Amino acid sequence: AACGNGASTEEESNTGSGDSNEEETALEGSVVIDGSGTVYPFMAKMAENYMTENEEVSVEVSRAGTSAGFEKFLVAENGTDFNDASREIKDEEAAKADELGIEYKEFQVALDGLTFVINKENDWATEMTQEEVVKIFLAEGGVTKWSDINPEWPAEEIKPMGPNENHGTNEFMFETIMEEKDFVDSVNLQQEYSTLVDLVSKDKNAIAFFGYGYYDSNKDKLNAVNVDFGNGPVAPSLDTIGLDDAAAYKPFTRPVFTYLNVGMAKEKPQVLDYAIYAMENAQTVASETGFAPLKDEVIQESISFLEGLK
Amino acid sequence: MAVLSDRENKKVTNIDRDGNQVDNKKIVYDTKDLNLWYGGDQALKNINLSIYENEVTAIIGPSGCGKSTFIKTLNRMVELIPVVRISGDIRYREKSILDKSYTVEDLRTKVGMVFQKPNPFPKSIYDNITYGPRIHGIKNKAILDEIVERSLRGAAIWDEVKDRLKENAYGLSGGQQQRLCIARCLAIEPDVILMDEPTSALDPISTLKVEELIHDLKKDYSIIIVTHNMQQAARISDKTAFFLNGEVVEFDVTDKIFSNPKDNRTEDYITGRFG
Amino acid sequence: MAVLSDRENKKVTNIDRDGNQVDNKKIVYDTKDLNLWYGGDQALKNINLSIYENEVTAIIGPSGCGKSTFIKTLNRMVELIPVVRISGDIRYREKSILDKSYTVEDLRTKVGMVFQKPNPFPKSIYDNITYGPRIHGIKNKAILDEIVERSLRGAAIWDEVKDRLKENAYGLSGGQQQRLCIARCLAIEPDVILMDEPTSALDPISTLKVEELIHDLKKDYSIIIVTHNMQQAARISDKTAFFLNGEVVEFDVTDKIFSNPKDNRTEDYITGRFG
Amino acid sequence: MKYVNVEQVQKKMGSRLFANNLAKGLFLLATLFGLVILLTLIYRVYTDSIGWIDFQFITSKLSTTAERAGIMGAIAGTLWLMVVVAPVTMFLGVGTAIYLEEYAKNGKLKSIIQTNISNLAGVPSVVFGILGLTVFVRSFELGNIVLAGGLTMSLLVLPIVVVASQEAIRAVPQYLREASYGMGATKWQTIKNIVLPAAIPGILTGLILSLSRAIGETAPLVVIGIPALLIPLPDGIFDKFTVLPMQIYYWTVDSALVAEYANLAAATIVVLLIVLFLMNSIAIIIRNKFQNRF
Amino acid sequence: MIEKKRSSTNLTSVTEKVMPKFLLAIATISILTTLGIVITLLTETINFFKDVPFLDFYTGTILNPLGDDAQFGVLPLLTGTIYSTVIAMFVAIPVGLMAAIFLSEYASDKVRRILKPILEILAGIPTIVYGFFAYTFVTPLLRSFIPALDPTNILSPGIVMGIMIIPMVASLSEDAMSSVPNSMREGALALGSTKLEVTWKVVIPAAISGVIASFVLGISRAIGETMIVAIASGSNKDFTFDLTQSMQTMTAYIVEVTGGEAPAGSTIYYSLYAVAMTLFVFTLIMNLVAQYISRKYREEY
């Protein structure tokens, strides 16, 4: 079905290219986005904004998780147009794209800080060192009770939790933060971020990790752990995870991405148009949805790439 | 016992045929060694009867003797019951209707039926009457109107319903419903009309009306009527057949049956000694 | 008419009482101006009857006259029908059973009942009989066994079923089922047994057995039996009450009722002129 | 000798009567338990929805901003879904019922179909979702559009319509069929002109009940995949769609993210329950109006 | 006139011949549906068992479908399913049966006419609504009694599932009890039984097949119930026996995996079918058992 679609729209864009100034021709069709749950609020907002300006285009946003999303992105037919990701594409995934002949392009859309959240009633673990907080999640960390970290803390079982392996956040934690060492057995991995928010907000001994945005919209229910990277505790915030190369929360930050199927962007003008729109508005939408905005240069670079596809 | 009654049946039939050739009437129905089983139970045993044109033939007998079964065999309605098996022959207008090649729909168009309980369709009076003509392909409104009036007049109910043809037939009284059913039957212009205790669900006044109607219909149709009511049989029929346990005990001109039956089982039944 | 029968009822009862004081028997049931309505329809009208110990009292009358209603009033089974209203009084062993303070369960333990259609429980024969004793708290196996044997013997069915006590009661024939129901009733050692046409669903041989049984039971129990069958009433009862349209037309010693009824409606009924 | 001791019976009577009264109370409580739950549920949902359910909510499209979000898309999706489910189940359900009641002989085939239908009624809806995903969405390459969802739902509710239609057809008195046959009507003419018109109220009741089941089902649609955010209204059966229960699902799950989503979910539930209540009322009205006509 | 018309209606006779075949074709759709389910499930399940040995799947206590060392043991899901079903039946059987007894034996006609439709309404509420109710109301309520209860746990959805099944148990049991002939009740009452004794010792034993069939159908329904557990019991795949914890049922696993849209061809995608197959077989057996019970004992009286 995708091929048939492609052929007809290609024709349209060819005839359209004769009078190239007429950019205002109403776009139509659909844009299909799946992938990261972390990026979902950003993308959903973006899509909504876009559709208020382009009523004939339908932008569908799902949030299967980064990895699961890549599986839907990298298929021979009927793949998604964008895959949101909270980590970079893996080698296997890139190889699969080659194999299928899918040309893709990675775009950073915002910056996120991995945030460790605890229950409001947890008044002891509000500050931890980078090493301490990571140890909780490591199988070899040897930590099961709070008192294992600090003898003054309660001798109660810690309940570590986080998103499951569908999610890029999980992989970022595992690969970058935990340096590919195994998760502790007791870790409770969930599909839905909302479940995690709920679990932590209701359990004094819970600690979970996820993107800053999910903490930001639940500040009334959760507290974030202030992490000491060597220069005193740092609270995650748009500033500390942000722009500046020297941002204080830097070790736990990561860019979040969306991957564009370039073939689709060439075939379907609405996909390309949406991509450009998303880049142009990335900074604004990022701060609205709990991400730190990217630097102007990064944005400009992406936009000029996309303009080149026209 | 079976042998005995068998012999008697033959005799009855012979006498009957002879008696009627004088009248010079044509035979409408003729059954030959008709047997019928419901699964393993035999309900009709060696029935040999000849039924003549433009006569009213009454079938009488005690409950369960096979009257309804017999009359339903004549338009092959018994076939609706899956366990039924039939042997022997039934000739209608000299063609064997038990033959596969004889279409039942055709037969039933020529042989109308009126049931014990009035069974109008839950439709308007008009639609009840036109049901038959329509399924047989008549669509012209004027013709249908004509048929409705003629049939209702024929069933002596026109005056009572002519102003409410569009009303539901369920609004009629039991007796009116039964005459409507007769009218519905007339609408397909049948040759024979079968009636299975058509008045048993009706009050005496309605019964009288239907009896009068049957009397009138005799001019144009051959009528076979099952009845429980001996008086009724005596009043309206030309011939009467007395059934017992699935056999025809006696078949003769009604007057003879009631005044001077040959078989004493007939006499016992008529005088109310059993049944 | 109501006045007339009222007067007659009184007379009957008086005569009856007088007649029986000679026998020196005690009164078991005594009804006083008993009236009963189903919603707006009155089914019992001013019933005044006295029933004596160790007698068989038959209730006869045409269908719908209130026989079943009356007998079901005696153990307050009519209360199961929500629309029933009762006025007047019923005394059982001199206590008013219509009183709120009289527990029905208690009453029904003393007054057993046998129904028209045999209604054994879908359980084993043994469990059918022990049902009553068990709910009254008897748990001892030996005693239960004893009760089972005695009740079944009492109902003249022991020999037929003694080898299959554990089998389901539904495997028994209709007549056996009815005697089982009587045995079930005997197992709670009642004082009075009410029977509502206990033989009407049975074949003649079973009927005979049950009749013989009733005759034997009379020694130990007071029995009130409804029956359609005049011969039966004559054969087995000591007294007979004739009901008509919810009233007691006549109540007397059975022989008198059948040989020399006072009321000509009774005579008409007994000689089969209606009903 | 007497075994049934009068005094003993009397003594036990008190406790037996007490047990009876106690049990009666208990049984009544158990019955009312359902009522209490129903009231609690409705009360909870209603209070959560206060202030959220208004004209704007019904007529607006979906949005990530709770204050602006509406369920027009879900309503449209639900309606389009019905456009598929109603004719398909009606056609398949009534056809099957006619076959079983009027044509099938009492034999193996009939009992296989009949048993199969009652088993199908007990297959979990999520399994139908997998069937839909595998067959309609993937093999037929329909994608997760209204048509695919509708066909899945149709199969899911098919047994309801079949059973209801069978009952309705069986309730048409035999004498009406006989009357029709008696006038020379063929079998199909009789079915078409007499049986079906007489059975139609029962069939409609079954259809409405099956539609209300389809309107409330979520699991099969989760399985065939409905986007979390789909703003444009579907224009036909080939469009992607979302439905009321899916919206309830996403909003409930996301309520930890944006607390107000719980209110949106509650408001959607209120709308859904009102729709179902109306549909069931219609079914009951039809049933009562046409009951005991023959 | 009709005579003439009659012979010209050839069309009717064609319709007459075609119609039964056409309707038979429609009727077979329901069989095709079942076949479709079985074939779909079976094909991919076979593929799954090429990757994961049969025994490992059914005896494995570790379910970790996504990690690098993916493991597929279905036991955690089975315990989750069994737990939620058992909890549900602990609610549905006693309450449903008692309600059935009340409606069939104690309630007057008028009361029954009011109460039965209410139960029917309860049966018509979509399960997603029950899921919302479990998650936003019952769980918080339970947590105020049982502080150790996790925010997602198997107990609360189990209870709510039970509530959802009450009407089914009640209405089917009531049907069975109402069809016990009144003569049976009268026989027992005439022996001095109280209503309770009549119900307990006569009516229920006589209706037992229908009553048990209603339980079995309830169980089948509980096993297949999806949205309540998907919302309220979380997605914990630990092999645990602690009902205060989150547990995943087979149905919830299916929702999670398809919601994450596992790509065709991966083991996790096939696992979806293996789990669905297991679920299907479970419920099929339950339905057949229920049919067998009610058929076997139907003609008792």
Ligand SMILES: Nc1ncnc2c1ncn2[C@@H]1O[C@H](COP(=O)(O)OP(=O)(O)OP(=O)(O)O)[C@@H](O)[C@H]1O
């Ligand atoms: N559908 C059936 N299946 C099996 N046996 C049947 C069926 N219909 C009738 N019978 C049996 O066939 C016998 C004749 O029945 P039929 O209805 O013809 O009697 P009838 O003379 O019309 O009696 P009635 O006066 O009561 O209408 C009876 O023994 C009856 O039990």
Ligand SMILES: Nc1ncnc2c1ncn2[C@@H]1O[C@H](COP(=O)(O)OP(=O)(O)OP(=O)(O)O)[C@@H](O)[C@H]1O
């Ligand atoms: N449940 C009921 N509701 C309303 N009316 C009833 C009910 N039971 C009986 N009746 C009416 O009460 C009157 C007496 O009925 P009952 O059953 O006592 O008569 P019966 O003498 O036992 O008759 P049969 O010999 O037919 O058993 C009848 O007119 C009957 O219609």
Ligand SMILES: [Mg+2]
């Ligand atoms: Mg007959």
Ligand SMILES: [Mg+2]
């Ligand atoms: Mg009676």
Ligand SMILES: O=P([O-])([O-])[O-]
């Ligand atoms: O949902 P993710 O961003 O963790 O893939």
